[in-house]
Amino acid sequence: MANQQKHQNHGLNKTKVAVVMVPFPAQGHLNQLLHLSRLILAYNIPVHYACTATHNRQAMLRVHGWDPNSVSDIHFHDLKIPPFLTPSPNPNAPNKFPSHLQPLFNASLHLRDPMASLLHELSSKATRIIVINDSLMGSVVQDLVTIPNAESYTFHSISAFTLFFNLWEAMGKALELDPYSKIITKDLPILEGCLTTEFMNFIDSQVNFQKLSSGYLYNTCRVIEGAYMDLMEKIEGDKKHWAIGPFNPVRNIGSNKRHNCLEWLDKVSPNSVIYVSFGTTTAMEDEQIKELAIGLEKSEQKFIWVLRDADKGDVFINGELRKAEIPKGFEERVKGRGMVMKDWAPQLEILSHPSTGGFMSHCGWNSCMESITMGVPIAAWPMASDQPRNTVLITKLLKVGIVVKDWSRRNELVTSSTVEKAVKLLMASEEGDEIRKRTVDLGGAIGQSIEEGGVSRMELDSFITHITR
Ligand SMILES: *[C@@H]1O[C@H](CO)[C@@H](O)[C@H](O)[C@H]1NC(C)=O
Numbered sequence: 001m002a003n004q005q006k007h008q009n010h011g012l013n014k015t016k017v018a019v020v021m022v023p024f025p026a027q028g029h030l031n032q033l034l035h036l037s038r039l040i041l042a043y044n045i046p047v048h049y050a051c052t053a054t055h056n057r058q059a060m061l062r063v064h065g066w067d068p069n070s071v072s073d074i075h076f077h078d079l080k081i082p083p084f085l086t087p088s089p090n091p092n093a094p095n096k097f098p099s100h101l102q103p104l105f106n107a108s109l110h111l112r113d114p115m116a117s118l119l120h121e122l123s124s125k126a127t128r129i130i131v132i133n134d135s136l137m138g139s140v141v142q143d144l145v146t147i148p149n150a151e152s153y154t155f156h157s158i159s160a161f162t163l164f165f166n167l168w169e170a171m172g173k174a175l176e177l178d179p180y181s182k183i184i185t186k187d188l189p190i191l192e193g194c195l196t197t198e199f200m201n202f203i204d205s206q207v208n209f210q211k212l213s214s215g216y217l218y219n220t221c222r223v224i225e226g227a228y229m230d231l232m233e234k235i236e237g238d239k240k241h242w243a244i245g246p247f248n249p250v251r252n253i254g255s256n257k258r259h260n261c262l263e264w265l266d267k268v269s270p271n272s273v274i275y276v277s278f279g280t281t282t283a284m285e286d287e288q289i290k291e292l293a294i295g296l297e298k299s300e301q302k303f304i305w306v307l308r309d310a311d312k313g314d315v316f317i318n319g320e321l322r323k324a325e326i327p328k329g330f331e332e333r334v335k336g337r338g339m340v341m342k343d344w345a346p347q348l349e350i351l352s353h354p355s356t357g358g359f360m361s362h363c364g365w366n367s368c369m370e371s372i373t374m375g376v377p378i379a380a381w382p383m384a385s386d387q388p389r390n391t392v393l394i395t396k397l398l399k400v401g402i403v404v405k406d407w408s409r410r411n412e413l414v415t416s417s418t419v420e421k422a423v424k425l426l427m428a429s430e431e432g433d434e435i436r437k438r439t440v441d442l443g444g445a446i447g448q449s450i451e452e453g454g455v456s457r458m459e460l461d462s463f464i465t466h467i468t469r
């Protein structure tokens with residue numbers, strides 16, 4: 001495994017424990033458990049990664065920030081599910097939740113039978129199997145109860161902050177909050193527009209398996225979310241909670257093939273480029289794309305803009321690809337100053353580059369963690385899901401970003417002048433510099449937390465000790 005030291009103190013794993021990752025088949029989830037696989041492998045524990053063939057392939061192809069050859073240590077298991085529909089996203093839908101992926105989500109529940117066989121097989125060869133299942137894959141791993149030497153740990157792919165407040169509201173706000181947390185609740189964006197009813201039903205159908213889980217894992221760090229980890233421990237007191245993030249590598253970011261956008265970043269000055277990307281599930285309407293383009297142009301700042309349509313359920317199926325409308329002559333006019341990328345971008349590499357000084361982001365939890373750990377402040381433009389609440393954590397609590405679009409105005413177009421102002425504020429103002437400095441400091445503290453003796457490292461060690469006991 002390149003770019004990574006093994007944790008020698010644990011030596012060879014005596015107990016022959018095997019870990020099985022059960023990701024939910026959407027990029028933000030696949031990626032986090034793949035990053036976690038790398039962390040667990042460093043303790044010489046075999047790691048299995050079980051999903052559909054397509055989604056295993058997608059996860060591997062898009063690994064970023066570390067050497068993909070090291071993935072050869074992970075045992076991928078391609079499990080079969082029935083064919084499913086893969087409609088295109090609808091960029092004009094008022095609700096930005098990627099509901100076009102629902103047929104895939106539904107179909108993924110058919111992983112239950114092949115998963116049960118796989119778990120049985122693996123359990124016969126190990127003293128214990130540790131299943132780390134995405135919180136949305138509860139029903140898929142339910143047959144674990146028939147395996148005496150198996151345990152399951154639930155991975156929550158969102159921030160402890162968002163998870164806590166979602167649960168707290170669902171529980172009728174029963175827990176009395178301390179005065180500090182109480183202040184936050186008045187800023188909490190409403191859940192309306194975050195999900196679809198169909199997806200809410202899907203979540204309900206998965207979290208009912210709660211009792212089977214032996215503990216919770218989070219891609220977060222107590223340095224940034226200690227208060228919300230404490231609150232999670234309060235409302236789910238019978239469970240163990242481990243904050244073992246960041247899952248993404250923090251140092252020696254890079255892979256074998258260097259993308260040409262990095263060559264360009266090499267040539268420009270430090271902190272001069274804003275990286276603009278809205279993740280893998282956002283489909284923007286033409287009108288909005290146009291406003292964004294004009295805003296970026298008028299800001300006169302340097303940028304890398306990833307302009308892709310949302311993933312389909314199967315990213316390897318070619319279909320009619322939507323041609324996004326950018327204003328005529330735009331790319332010519334911003335030449336040398338701005339880059340539009342229409343394919344997959346090496347996000348961690350871009351964020352870790354010294355020339356990158358800001359990130360305009362939808363605030364998916366992956367992107368938030370990656371950005372903060374790289375010391376890059378965020379211009380927050382939430383689209384759906386956990387993103388509106390993450391925005392509050394990023395901008396109001398951690399103060400490592402600014403708001404581009406407030407959730408209360410979710411149905412409005414973000415105008416070019418709003419984009420221009422936000423970009424200038426983050427990239428070319430004293431206030432922006434202060435925010436950037438704060439982010440760099442916080443990134444440094446998070447980096448420390450995964451070093452020997454740091455909080456996240458201690459929790460990861462404690463999790464490993466627990467599962468290999
Ligand atoms: C997904 O499954 C639910 C529950 O079975 C069903 O009501 C819904 O129509 C399904 N949606 C799609 C898009 O397949």
Ligand SMILES: *[C@@H]1O[C@H](CO)[C@@H](O)[C@H](O)[C@H]1NC(C)=O
Nearest residue numbers: 135138152207209210212213
């Ligand atoms: C998997 O995840 C869910 C969380 O939704 C959890 O309730 C469940 O206990 C976990 N494990 C099993 C075996 O279902």
